[in-house]
Amino acid sequence: MYSKMKDHLCKTLAEIKEAGLYKQERLIESPQKANIIVKGKEVLNFCANNYLGLSDNARIIEAAKKALDSRGYGMSSVRFICGTQDIHKVLEKEIADYFQTEDTILYAACFDANGGVFEPLLTEEDAIISDSLNHASIIDGVRLCKAKRYRYANADMAELEKCLQEAQQQRFRIIVTDGVFSMDGNVAPMDQICDLADKYDALVMVDESHSAGVVGPTGHGVSELYKTYGRVDIYTGTLGKAFGGALGGFTTGRKEIIDLLRQRSRPYLFSNSLAPSIVGASIEVFRMLKESNELHDKLVENVNYFRDKMLEAGFDIKPTQSAICAVMLYDAKLSQDYAAKMLEEGIYVTGFYYPVVPKDQARIRVQISAGHNKADLDKCIEAFIKVGKELEVLK
Ligand SMILES: *Cc1c(COP(=O)(O)O)cnc(C)c1O
Numbered sequence: 001m002y003s004k005m006k007d008h009l010c011k012t013l014a015e016i017k018e019a020g021l022y023k024q025e026r027l028i029e030s031p032q033k034a035n036i037i038v039k040g041k042e043v044l045n046f047c048a049n050n051y052l053g054l055s056d057n058a059r060i061i062e063a064a065k066k067a068l069d070s071r072g073y074g075m076s077s078v079r080f081i082c083g084t085q086d087i088h089k090v091l092e093k094e095i096a097d098y099f100q101t102e103d104t105i106l107y108a109a110c111f112d113a114n115g116g117v118f119e120p121l122l123t124e125e126d127a128i129i130s131d132s133l134n135h136a137s138i139i140d141g142v143r144l145c146k147a148k149r150y151r152y153a154n155a156d157m158a159e160l161e162k163c164l165q166e167a168q169q170q171r172f173r174i175i176v177t178d179g180v181f182s183m184d185g186n187v188a189p190m191d192q193i194c195d196l197a198d199k200y201d202a203l204v205m206v207d208e209s210h211s212a213g214v215v216g217p218t219g220h221g222v223s224e225l226y227k228t229y230g231r232v233d234i235y236t237g238t239l240g241k242a243f244g245g246a247l248g249g250f251t252t253g254r255k256e257i258i259d260l261l262r263q264r265s266r267p268y269l270f271s272n273s274l275a276p277s278i279v280g281a282s283i284e285v286f287r288m289l290k291e292s293n294e295l296h297d298k299l300v301e302n303v304n305y306f307r308d309k310m311l312e313a314g315f316d317i318k319p320t321q322s323a324i325c326a327v328m329l330y331d332a333k334l335s336q337d338y339a340a341k342m343l344e345e346g347i348y349v350t351g352f353y354y355p356v357v358p359k360d361q362a363r364i365r366v367q368i369s370a371g372h373n374k375a376d377l378d379k380c381i382e383a384f385i386k387v388g389k390e391l392e393v394l395k
Helices: 002-018 058-071 086-099 110-115 136-143 157-169 190-199 222-226 255-264 276-291 294-312 332-344 374-390
Strands: 035-038 041-045 103-107 127-131 148-152 173-178 203-207 234-238 249-253 324-328 350-352 363-367
Touching: 041 374, 058 276, 086 103, 086 234, 086 249, 086 276, 103 110, 103 255, 110 136, 110 234, 110 249, 127 136, 127 157, 136 173, 148 157, 157 173, 157 190, 173 190, 190 203, 190 222, 249 255, 276 294, 294 324, 294 374, 332 350, 332 363, 332 374
Parallel strands: 127 148, 127 173, 173 203, 203 234
Antiparallel strands: 035 041, 103 249, 234 249, 324 363, 350 363
16 A cells, blocks of 8 residues: 555655755754754854743753652653643643733643644634634634634734624634734734624634743733733743744633643643653743843843844835844745855754745744844844855945
């Protein structure tokens, strides 16, 4: 049988390559941080989700080692059989405190949190109203649930209102959105979303993966930015971006919702508990963020500096409210050539084009980190200008 399938797979792989969509993986020979080693050469990394620069933080690594010593390597179980340690409960509490919610449930990844949140709560009697740019894991989670689906254009409140009107016959309605959209760096207008939810009697869920640790006066996410505490019913998020970057996800929110997820959410019931070292390190992350706002302040300073200098140089940057800066080039090949030349200059950035972004919206996405210093930012900006002149993006 396999020889038949093999031919088919080879053909598909060739098609992906011909379309220029084959993803190559570059090998990093150092820890994840601002300056990494790629093929023996040091380059500055501007494409990690390492927003607070915690991926190689000494205090976090020490906490991981301590947990490894005191609680061991692995859990060899799911949570409800024999996979819950005291530290899992401590981390759940830390996350609930951070988001000002009632309770938290941990998952192996935010992909699982989103995959397991809808099906236990909603049936064919209900409605899910989803932003068109929501993350793949939300789309998959929605697919696993029988609720009626509605979709509105990215952050388009008029379309959202129309969906809510159409969904009035359903028993429960839930609006679901990313907090920050990963390609443009724009933030979902949570205040307006919550107003519409009140007007049309809907729940609100937000995925904080790119927004938590980043947006809001002290980086606590969309509810801090839009003062929507108490109005958002469910938050999902990852421990794999701003919060240390290792692995793990969570759903946090109303007590009864979290309670039911513990009983019925399939990725929670049928997948292994988070490893003690990650749990111990993550607890330390939230404690660090409670003690001081230094890392978030640095991130904001870096984002503002980079954006202002790039605009000053004449680049076309999408208005951003996060640590994501989209440098618009509008041409797929140009975006790839640009990124390749940037790497020659020692700057690691990624060019994105259709189908990841709309046709003719090709760009380089730059992700700023608190781990960058001024010299790193200046080097990146200089390289952008140099390559921009070479490729006649700048005059
Ligand atoms: C990265 C991301 C995820 C996936 O998070 P993992 O913990 O890596 O599975 C989910 N949702 C959004 C919006 C993301 O950006």
